[in-house]
Amino acid sequence: MTHLIQLHEFDGGIHPPENKRQSNSRPIRKASLPSELVLPLHQHIGAPANPVVAVGDTVLKGQVIAEPEGFVSAPLHAPTSGKISAIEARQVPHASGLSETCIVIEPDGEDTWVEHQGLCDALGLDHCDDIPVDKLLERIRDCGIAGMGGAGFPTAVKLNTGKHKIDTLILNGAECEPYITADDMLMREHASEVIRGAQILLQILGAERCLIGVEDNKPEAIAALDDALVQHNEEHHIDVVTIPTKYPSGGEKQLIQILTGKEVPSGGIPASLGIVCQNVGTAAAIADAVDFGRPLISRITTVTGDAVRDKGNWEVLLGTPVSHLLSLSGYRPAKRERVVMGGPMMGFALPTTELPVVKTTNCLLAPTEKELPTNNPAMACIRCGLCADACPADLLPQQLYWFSKAQEFDKAEQHNLFDCIECGACSYVCPSEIPLVQYYRFSKGAIREERAAAEKAEQARIRYEARIERQEREKAEKEAKRKARAEAAAKAQSVKKEAPAAKASPVAEPAANADLEKLQKQLAAAQAAVAKTKEKLEAAREDPEKADKIPAFESALAKTQDKIKTLAKDIAAAKKAAKSAPAAPGPDKGDPNSPERLQKKWETAAARLETARKRLADAEADGADTVDALRAGVEKQEARVAEAKAAYEASLNSDASASTGASLETAVSNNAGTDNTSAEMVAAKPNPEQLQKKLLAQKDRVEKAKERLEMARAEGLDSVEALEKALNKQLDKLAAFEAQASTTGEV
Amino acid sequence: MSTIIIAIVVLASLAALFGALLGFASVRFRVEGNPVVDQVNDLLPQTQCGQCGFPGCKPYAEAIADGEKINKCPPGGESTIQALADLLGVEPEPLDAEHGAEKDVPMVAYIREDECIGCTKCIQACPVDAILGAAKQMHTVIVDECTGCDLCVEPCPVDCIDMVPQSTDTSSWYWQAPTTGVELIATDRRSLKTEAHA
Numbered sequence: 003m004t005h006l007i008q009l010h011e012f013d014g015g016i017h018p019p020e021n022k023r024q025s026n027s028r029p030i031r032k033a034s035l036p037s038e039l040v041l042p043l044h045q046h047i048g049a050p051a052n053p054v055v056a057v058g059d060t061v062l063k064g065q066v067i068a069e070p071e072g073f074v075s076a077p078l079h080a081p082t083s084g085k086i087s088a089i090e091a092r093q094v095p096h097a098s099g100l101s102e103t104c105i106v107i108e109p110d111g112e113d114t115w116v117e118h119q120g121l122c123d124a125l126g127l128d129h130c131d132d133i134p135v136d137k138l139l140e141r142i143r144d145c146g147i148a149g150m151g152g153a154g155f156p157t158a159v160k161l162n163t164g165k166h167k168i169d170t171l172i173l174n175g176a177e178c179e180p181y182i183t184a185d186d187m188l189m190r191e192h193a194s195e196v197i198r199g200a201q202i203l204l205q206i207l208g209a210e211r212c213l214i215g216v217e218d219n220k221p222e223a224i225a226a227l228d229d230a231l232v233q234h235n236e237e238h239h240i241d242v243v244t245i246p247t248k249y250p251s252g253g254e255k256q257l258i259q260i261l262t263g264k265e266v267p268s269g270g271i272p273a274s275l276g277i278v279c280q281n282v283g284t285a286a287a288i289a290d291a292v293d294f295g296r297p298l299i300s301r302i303t304t305v306t307g308d309a310v311r312d313k314g315n316w317e318v319l320l321g322t323p324v325s326h327l328l329s330l331s332g333y334r335p336a337k338r339e340r341v342v343m344g345g346p347m348m349g350f351a352l353p354t355t356e357l358p359v360v361k362t363t364n365c366l367l368a369p370t371e372k373e374l375p376t377n378n379p380a381m382a383c384i385r386c387g388l389c390a391d392a393c394p395a396d397l398l399p400q401q402l403y404w405f406s407k408a409q410e411f412d413k414a415e416q417h418n419l420f421d422c423i424e425c426g427a428c429s430y431v432c433p434s435e436i437p438l439v440q441y442y443r444f445s446k447g448a449i450r451e452e453r454a455a456a457e458k459a460e461q462a463r464i465r466y467e468a469r470i471e472r473q474e475r476e477k478a479e480k481e482a483k484r485k486a487r488a489e490a491a492a493k494a495q496s497v498k499k500e501a502p503a504a505k506a507s508p509v510a511e512p513a514a515n516a517d518l519e520k521l522q523k524q525l526a527a528a529q530a531a532v533a534k535t536k537e538k539l540e541a542a543r544e545d546p547e548k549a550d551k552i553p554a555f556e557s558a559l560a561k562t563q564d565k566i567k568t569l570a571k572d573i574a575a576a577k578k579a580a581k582s583a584p585a586a587p588g589p590d591k592g593d594p595n596s597p598e599r600l601q602k603k604w605e606t607a608a609a610r611l612e613t614a615r616k617r618l619a620d621a622e623a624d625g626a627d628t629v630d631a632l633r634a635g636v637e638k639q640e641a642r643v644a645e646a647k648a649a650y651e652a653s654l655n656s657d658a659s660a661s662t663g664a665s666l667e668t669a670v671s672n673n674a675g676t677d678n679t680s681a682e683m684v685a686a687k688p689n690p691e692q693l694q695k696k697l698l699a700q701k702d703r704v705e706k707a708k709e710r711l712e713m714a715r716a717e718g719l720d721s722v723e724a725l726e727k728a729l730n731k732q733l734d735k736l737a738a739f740e741a742q743a744s745t746t747g748e749v
Numbered sequence: 750m751s752t753i754i755i756a757i758v759v760l761a762s763l764a765a766l767f768g769a770l771l772g773f774a775s776v777r778f779r780v781e782g783n784p785v786v787d788q789v790n791d792l793l794p795q796t797q798c799g800q801c802g803f804p805g806c807k808p809y810a811e812a813i814a815d816g817e818k819i820n821k822c823p824p825g826g827e828s829t830i831q832a833l834a835d836l837l838g839v840e841p842e843p844l845d846a847e848h849g850a851e852k853d854v855p856m857v858a859y860i861r862e863d864e865c866i867g868c869t870k871c872i873q874a875c876p877v878d879a880i881l882g883a884a885k886q887m888h889t890v891i892v893d894e895c896t897g898c899d900l901c902v903e904p905c906p907v908d909c910i911d912m913v914p915q916s917t918d919t920s921s922w923y924w925q926a927p928t929t930g931v932e933l934i935a936t937d938r939r940s941l942k943t944e945a946h947a
Contacts, residue, residue, distance in 0.1 A: 044919065098922035380927065406926070437927045447923020454921075459795035462896045465877040466797045466805060 007213065007243045010263040012256045014394040015248040016427045018180050018347070020219060024313040025306040026183035030191055032317045033330055039081055039107045039321030040358040041067070042094045046148035047155045048074030053105055059086045062116035064297050067105050070143070076156045077146045080116075081299040081319035084109040095324075095343050095360055099353040107321065118295035135206050138292060145291035146298045146361075151252075151281035152344065154362040157288065160280075161206050166273040168207040172261055173200055173214040175223065175282040176245060176252035179345030182365040184302045185282050187315040189216065189223035192286050193230035199285025200240050202292050207278055212240040213261050214282065217247045249347065250425040254279045256394050268421050283364075303359055305331040307368035309339055318359050324366055325355040333368055338376070342367040346374055347426040381434035389428035389438060395421050399428040403438055406445040411452065414445050422446075501530070518573065525569045528562060535559065540741045575652025604646035611639040700736045704729070785814045785837075792832045796824040797876035798898030800848045805876060813837070820844050824897070826851035854914040856897035858890045864909035871901035871910060 044050035051068035061067060061080040068078035088106040093099060121141045122130035143158035151174060173196065177185040189196060200212045216224050227242045245251055245260050255266045257279065264275050272279055283301065290296040299320055306313040311332030318327055324341060342349040343357075345365055359366075367374075389399035398417055405414035419442060428438045535558065618632040707729040790810035801821035803809040813819055819833040820842040827844065834841035844851060860871070860880075867885040872878075879895045882888030890901075892915075902910045 094919065096919045096922075097924065098917075098919055100917065100919050100922060102919055409926075440924055440927045443924035444926040451921070451923065455794075458893075458896075459793075461894065462795040462797065462877045463790070463806070465879070465894060466795065467807075469876065469878050470805075 007241060007261065008263070009243070009245060010260055012251070012259045012394050013396050014392050014427060015250065015256075016392050016430055017247070018249055018430060020247070021181045021306075022183050022186065022219065025181070025304050025315060026186050028314045030187050030302055030315045030317050033319065033322060033327055035082060035109045035111060035113070035319070036322050036326040037108070038087065038323075039084075039109065039319060040092055040323065041078055041081070041105045041107065041321040042092070042358065042360060043068050043078060043103050043105065044094070045078070045154060045320070045360040045362065046076045047153060048072070048076070048159070050103070051075060051078045053089055053103075055086050055089075055105065057086050057089055060084070060110075061086060061107065062114050064116040064118055064295075064299060066144075066297075067107075070156075074156055074159050076148045076158075077144065077297075078105070079146055079297040079299050080107055081321055082107065082109045083112050083114040093354065093357060095352060095357040095363065097350040104358070118297075120293045120295055121291075122293070124295065131205075133205075133292075135208075138202060138206050141292055141295075142288055145287075145296070147284060147287050147291060148298070148361050149281055150283035150287065150301060150361060150364070152348070152362050152364060154360075157280070157284055161203070161278065163207065163273040163278065167276055168209045168273065168278050169211070169276040170262065170278075171200065171203050171207055171209045171212040172257060172272075172277060172279040173203075173212060173282050173285055174252060174254065174257055174279055175214055175216040175220070175227075176257055177220070178217060178247070178249045178252035179347050179365075180249070181306050181367055182304050182345050183306075184304045184315055184364045186220045186223050187304075188283055188286060188302050189220065190226045193223075193226035194233060195286040195289040196227065196282050197230045197234045197236060197240060198289035198293065199280075199282075199287070201234065201236065202288055203278075203280060203285060204239060209278070210239070214240065214242045215245050215251075215257050215261055216242060217251060218244045219247045249427065250394055250423070253394060253423050253425060255423065268418055298361060301359070301361065301363065303327065303363050304365040305368070306365065307342075308370040308373045309334060309336065309368035320361060321358045323355070324352060324357050324359065327359065327366060328355060328368065335368075336370060338371055339368065342369070342374075347430065348424065377437060378435045380436040383434055383436060386433060388431040388433065392427040392431045394425060394427060395423055397422055399438055399442075402445070403436065403441055406441040409445075409448070411445055411449045415449060419445055419449070501527070521569060521573045525566065525573065528566050528569065532559075532562060532566075535562070537738045537741070540738070572652065575649065600646065600650040604643065604650045607639065607643040607646045611636065611643050614639045697736070697740060704733060704736050783811075783814055786810050788836055789813045789833065792825075792829060792836060793822060794824045794829060794896075796896035796898045798824060798896070798900060799876075800824070800898075802848065818842065818845065821848045823849035823851050852897075856899075856912040857892050857895040857915050858897065858899075858901050859911045859913045860888055860890055861909040861911065862887050862889060864907050866907055868906055870904040870906065874900045874904045876900060 043053065049071040052071045053068045055061060055067045060083075062083045063080060065080045066077050067080050067086070070077050084107045086105060087108040089103065090106070091101040092104040092106070094102045094104065096102075120130075121133055121137060125133065125137060127133060139158050139161060142161065143156070147157040148154045149157060149160065175185055175189050175196075177183070196214070200214065203209075204212055214227060216227070218224075224242055224244055231237050231240055231242065243261060245257075250256055251260055254272065258272055258275070258277055259265055262275075262277065264277070266272050266275060287298050287301075291298070300317055301320065302315050303318050304315050305327055310328065311334065313331065316327060316330070324343075328341065340351040341355055342351050343363055343366060344350065346367060346369070349365065349367060383400065383403065385400060387400065389403075390397075393399050395418075397419075401417050402414055402419055402422070405411070405417065406419075422439075422442050424439050424443060426439050429436070429440075432438060539556075539559065614632065614636045618636050711726060711729055786807075787810075790807050793806040793810055795806050797805045799805065800823050801809045803812055809817070809822065813833065819837065819839065820830050822829055823844060827841075830841050830844060833839075858871075858880075865882075865887045867882060867887060869882065869884050869888070871888060872880045872882055876898060877894055877896055879891045880888050880901060881891055897912065897915070899912060902912065
């Protein structure tokens with residue numbers, strides 16, 4: 003019992019002569035094997051498939067020969083068993099007449115199937131009604147099924163409706179274009195597969211109902227479908243709906259409008275209305291794939307037109323050359339005749355008949371010139387408005403024509419050019435025979451090209467800006483590194499310069515001044531400082547301007563000399579103390595020689611001496627045997643006390659000398675850091691050999707600096723100035739060393 | 750007399766009010782940067798080829814905003830000049846031949862990889878980082894990113910870079926516009942048709 007479906011109507015549309023009787027009066031015939039099959043890798047919308055066979059490979063019927071590349075793509079299967087004879091660019095059935103990569107198979111005539119089985123058996127399920135949806139989708143994708151109505155959109159992708167909840171499945175059996183009867187014959191002869199496909203699709207989509215729309219000019223097909231419905235016991239879910247014949251009721255959007263009254267929004271997809279539309283051929287292919295594991299390797303194609311004798315439908319393997327099919331149909335080409343792939347309204351003339359049948363080839367039309375005259379030269383638009391009446395998409399074809407002709411693409415877009423389904427109704431009714439659709443196709447292509455160019459320009463801009471940014475960042479990083487290096491070098495330099503002062507000052511630190519190590523360091527620092535001050539003294543002696551500073555330098559030298567002497571004494575004392583009080587424990591191990599600590603030691607030693615003396619006195623009074631031992635102990639303790647006292651006093655002395663050092667230091671820095679030299683001459687003279695070595699090294703350096711300068715000058719580099727400065731510095735140093743060496747020699 | 754004073758007071762206060770409003774708006778809705786530069790830059794083809802004499806499309810856009818001539822961009826050609834003229838409200842001028850001629854088809858660079866010595870000079874020259882490679886390794890052009898600017902051709906020491914026209918495939922091909930100019934009156938049409946048949 004079929005439901006009562008309220009039919010709606012879309013605006014516009016035309017009633018061209020149907021011309022279907024010629025080809026639907028005889029059953030589908032099976033086309034024979036051609037001598038070669040040419041399979042373009044790009045038979046669907048999306049990315050071309052990727053070949054997985056090599057030339058010379060033997061393939062079986064149904065074997066995968068190309069894998070899908072990306073999500074929107076479909077695999078390709080060998081339509082028969084045979085050998086891969088070539089993988090090369092061949093002309094493909096496309097309006098452009100361009101070449102694309104094709105896999106060429108030379109059939110072996112055996113037609114041996116690859117191992118294949120239905121999905122239910124493959125999964126080992128008991129009930130074939132509950133195959134998981136993802137398995138079904140996977141099977142549909144693996145079998146390379148793409149929309150067989152004409153566009154060739156990969157079916158698995160279309161069935162992946164994402165967030166949209168689908169309530170209605172529509173099977174498109176309208177076949178509204180004149181001449182074509184492929185779907186008509188399929189529905190008549192394979193109605194059961196169509197219904198089975200509908201069942202599978204309903205399961206995948208989770209839809210409640212399915213509407214199969216068939217134009218009322220196919221009563222046999224409708225009857226066959228109804229019978230199949232009863233057979234499958236599916237009358238409650240699936241309805242075969244007879245719709246009035248009108249072109250283009252087979253357009254997806256138009257059929258949806260007829261069956262549901264809903265209009266697919268501009269730029270939207272039917273899924274947003276809860277509807278998915280599939281061709282009946284696709285449904286049959288899905289049934290074959292799921293139930294028998296047969297991939298999409300053949301299709302039903304109408305061969306018709308007055309130029310062929312045997313008009314009818316063929317079950318033809320994909321890749322079969324058009325010429326083969328035409329010769330089977332008794333094609334008698336006359337002069338100026340052409341073969342159209344597709345119907346008379348939307349098809350395109352083939353540049354040659356040596357092109358293969360592909361997944362979307364529903365019809366080969368070989369009309370005589372009388373039957374389908376070539377376009378007459380277009381006349382001027384008379385603004386009759388017939389095109390607007392005929393437009394099924396409710397557009398304004400006339401306006402679109404003007405804008406396309408004037409290449410005012412933005413205006414054409416504003417007039418919803420992209421909602422045009424290129425059905426050709428406007429061109430058909432145009433009394434001036436203006437090829438309107440060609441204008442729209444051109445405009446669409448030009449706009450798409452413009453968009454692609456804009457996208458590419460945007461991409462180029464982003465990459466260019468990223469590059470500029472990267473270059474600037476790299477430059478800044480380099481600069482920062484260079485700066486860091488320069489700073490580090492400057493720091494090192496300043497540390498060197500400040501070393502004497504910095505090393506002299508720790509003497510003033512009260513906590514550290516008795517530390518032996520520190521004392522030694524101080525001594526070394528003072529000695530090193532002497533070298534510098536001496537240089538300055540020398541310089542001052544040579545420079546008359548600085549002559550007044552000489553006495554100051556000399557007194558500073560004398561002071562430093564004294565300081566070094568005291569330091570030496572302190573060190574000796576500290577060493578003694580360290581030796582004499584080695585056991586001295588305490589938390590502040592770090593500074594065992596501080597005066598406080600030494601004082602304490604001295605005091606404890608003295609206290610112990612007192613107790614020892616008391617014990618001795620007691621023992622003597624008692625006349626004990628231990629008197630001798632105690633006496634020895636007292637004597638030892640006395641020695642210790644003396645030692646501790648000496649150490650304490652020594653440390654006090656060093657303290658005092660440190661303060662003198664500090665005051666000296668202040669005096670020195672008052673002299674703009676020019677003084678603490680001369681002690682070297684007295685106390686810490688570096689040996690002449692070392693000086694000699696230094697002198698030689700410095701001479702070397704000067705030589706090198708000179709060389710570099712010469713080179714830089716010869717090459718005219720910017721670094722000449724810097725190198726000159728460096729050379730001068732090195733020369734200064736050399737002079738200083740020489741002076742030092744001479745003084746040392748004198749001393 | 751008082752009416753005049755009232756009028757003056759009212760007008761003055763209104764002027765002050767609107768002045769304050771405008772002042773506030775100019776601060777509150779201040780547009781950063783020069784929007785004209787961005788608009789001009791959007792119209793330029795972004796090949797970054799430097800044929801205009803500026804080191805890229807953005808600098809040229811800035812120069813145009815400062816009054817530079819708009820006819821110095823050969824990759825953009827007449828259509829870009831027209832678009833710039835429309836945007837800036839100036840007269841479109843023919844393309845300045847000094848900066849090169851407009852190419853009919855978009856070009857892309859192609860490196861003859863056998864001959865490449867891996868000097869990285871072209872990589873440094875490419876303004877959009879469309880050349881892939883490393884020192885002493887073969888380089889290759891990422892065709893999708895190449896703007897066809899020619900800048901890599903000059904620095905190549907072994908001249909192994911060609912500029913080849915971008916090929917059309919079935920996905921980039923589109924119908925051409927019907928040839929116009931043959932719109933005839935009915936009688937002419939009949940004679941033309943018989944001619945064609947004969």
